[in-house]
Amino acid sequence: MVSLPGLLLLLELGLYASCFVCGIVAAASLTIVQGNAGGLCILYGTVSYNATANLIRIQSSSSSSVCYFVSAISVMVAVVCFSLSLYWVYTLCNDGDIKRERVWMNLIMAVCGVFLFFLLITGCMLKIGRDSLCNSVIHSVPNITRCEDAQNRKWESTLKGGRFYNNLQRAETAVWVNFFFWLIIGILVIVQRRQTSGLDMTVGGLGGHGGSVGGLFGDPGVTAEETEPFFNRPQRPQ
Numbered sequence: 001m002v003s004l005p006g007l008l009l010l011l012e013l014g015l016y017a018s019c020f021v022c023g024i025v026a027a028a029s030l031t032i033v034q035g036n037a038g039g040l041c042i043l044y045g046t047v048s049y050n051a052t053a054n055l056i057r058i059q060s061s062s063s064s065s066v067c068y069f070v071s072a073i074s075v076m077v078a079v080v081c082f083s084l085s086l087y088w089v090y091t092l093c094n095d096g097d098i099k100r101e102r103v104w105m106n107l108i109m110a111v112c113g114v115f116l117f118f119l120l121i122t123g124c125m126l127k128i129g130r131d132s133l134c135n136s137v138i139h140s141v142p143n144i145t146r147c148e149d150a151q152n153r154k155w156e157s158t159l160k161g162g163r164f165y166n167n168l169q170r171a172e173t174a175v176w177v178n179f180f181f182w183l184i185i186g187i188l189v190i191v192q193r194r195q196t197s198g199l200d201m202t203v204g205g206l207g208g209h210g211g212s213v214g215g216l217f218g219d220p221g222v223t224a225e226e227t228e229p230f231f232n233r234p235q236r237p238q
Helices: 004-036 064-094 102-140 147-152 164-203 213-217 224-231
Strands: 041-050 055-062
Touching: 004 041, 004 064, 004 164, 041 064, 041 102, 055 064, 055 102, 064 102, 064 164, 102 147, 102 164, 147 164
Parallel strands: none
Antiparallel strands: 041 055
16 A cells, blocks of 8 residues: 555655656647748747738747747757656655655756746747747738638748648747646655655654654664663752
8 A cells, every 4th residue: 555655755756757748748749830830939929921922921030049048948948857757756766765865845846947947948838939020920821710720821842831730839848847747846855845744854853752762862763761861860859
């Protein structure tokens, strides 16, 4: 029977694996869009329409560093999640120990806070950048009321506009799902940290009269009998 801390750790391990998949999907989807656009980052970009040739062309694009930043954050999250998954699988298979030190949980909470911050930024960048591009598409290309309809229109020979909207939407969805998973991871770590604090109070002997005297010194293995010569000295004869 797996204990509650073990179940929480297994759930956390599953979330790490899910975050790894989300990071790969987000980075791959955005890279495909950038590759189909001839290496241009079309987030926050604008398009124009050639009525004579019935072609859509990219009029302006944002700096490539914008797409590189979003992809780099997704890859970094994926690498960290993959490393954490491997570490815990190795630990569980070899040691079978599911306990963690407070320092390790504090480190995970710090990493969680950093990732939540950057995932929030990248999610907003993908959302705003895609909406900006779609507004330009809808206003520039005739007979289009939805951005995804431009995927079925002809683009310049150097561009591949097919599925650009779907890939951008997939990247954005993966980032927000990743954000939500890391939020759950943070909650799980906080719960485990509080459980560990309560366990330390019980083991240390500070919770009541049943604890060992050695708990005062941080050694739960010392009994009252061992410390009796020091704490219960015989009275001197009068």
